[in-house]
Amino acid sequence: MSPINVVVNGALGKMGREVVKAVCSDPDLKLVGAVEAKVTGNSLPLPDGSGTVPFSADLDGIVTATHPDVLVDFTVAQACMPAARIAVKRGVNLVIGTTGLTTDDIKEIERLAKASKVGVVVAPNFALGAILMIHLAKIAAKYMDSAEIIELHHNQKADSPSGTALATAKAMAAARGKPFRLSPQQSKAAEARGKSIDEIAIHSIRLPGLMAHQEVLLGGQGQTLSIRHDTINRECYMPGVIIAIKEVVNRKGLTFGLDTLLGL
Numbered sequence: 001m002s003p004i005n006v007v008v009n010g011a012l013g014k015m016g017r018e019v020v021k022a023v024c025s026d027p028d029l030k031l032v033g034a035v036e037a038k039v040t041g042n043s044l045p046l047p048d049g050s051g052t053v054p055f056s057a058d059l060d061g062i063v064t065a066t067h068p069d070v071l072v073d074f075t076v077a078q079a080c081m082p083a084a085r086i087a088v089k090r091g092v093n094l095v096i097g098t099t100g101l102t103t104d105d106i107k108e109i110e111r112l113a114k115a116s117k118v119g120v121v122v123a124p125n126f127a128l129g130a131i132l133m134i135h136l137a138k139i140a141a142k143y144m145d146s147a148e149i150i151e152l153h154h155n156q157k158a159d160s161p162s163g164t165a166l167a168t169a170k171a172m173a174a175a176r177g178k179p180f181r182l183s184p185q186q187s188k189a190a191e192a193r194g195k196s197i198d199e200i201a202i203h204s205i206r207l208p209g210l211m212a213h214q215e216v217l218l219g220g221q222g223q224t225l226s227i228r229h230d231t232i233n234r235e236c237y238m239p240g241v242i243i244a245i246k247e248v249v250n251r252k253g254l255t256f257g258l259d260t261l262l263g264l
């Protein structure tokens, strides 16, 4: 079987560099080009020193020259949408990890993908452990009456609570189908009891030294249950990204979320 040809957009970013390494380490995938706003030349050396691939700030030029099967985008929302339009127009499947896309952006991507009959995977979180944590929390939410979330991140993180914590709370509330039981003191000491989302208090910790961590704590009669996920480094996202690259070539239209891709 011939390898899946991949171009990485945002190739010099923190995530882009990891994706370049992960693609080059997988025998079923082949990096054929790289795109980056802060381009440093017209070729990007492969991480194992075995050669170079075409490198440019001109996404359309790279896609036209290298005919990839999949474009992987880890850039910024403002750059991701123009890239998505170009890729879809050229019939290239897309894996998008960039966060900050609006509901309208997602709708547009879905429309374009359908019209051009390409596959697009958009996943705000590619860490398999985080996806499993949410899945397990959804199961537990049906059986335990109270829940709180502690999310801990590095102190450069712009948003609080994290998108993953918000998504977890919303998914748990939907899975439960009835309100969680609040502690009696919740409303009296609101400033000390976290942000309440669907009767789940979310506590956000921001400290240097942390990466991304989340603990879902559930309480019931005479017992608690904790479900915790810790990331050690950005490699945690790569198994999910690789699964998405291999799957997207066999799917048409939009697949939103790694959970959907995994059939969870």
Ligand SMILES: NC(=O)c1ccc[n+]([C@@H]2O[C@H](COP(=O)([O-])OP(=O)(O)OC[C@H]3O[C@@H](n4cnc5c(N)ncnc54)[C@H](O)[C@@H]3O)[C@@H](O)[C@H]2O)c1
Binding pocket: 009, 010, 011, 012, 013, 014, 015, 016, 035, 036, 037, 038, 057, 074, 075, 076, 077, 079, 096, 097, 098, 099, 100, 123, 124, 125, 126, 127, 237
């Ligand atoms: N889905 C996930 O699991 C996941 C995990 C981590 C980060 N992210 C998201 O991925 C994105 C990138 O994160 P990061 O930590 O690598 O950021 P980063 O700032 O290190 O990298 C972004 C890269 O994109 C490049 N870029 C910006 N505009 C561009 C353009 N027009 N064309 C080409 N390249 C352009 C930048 O120069 C930079 O090198 C963010 O949106 C982040 O929130 C998603």
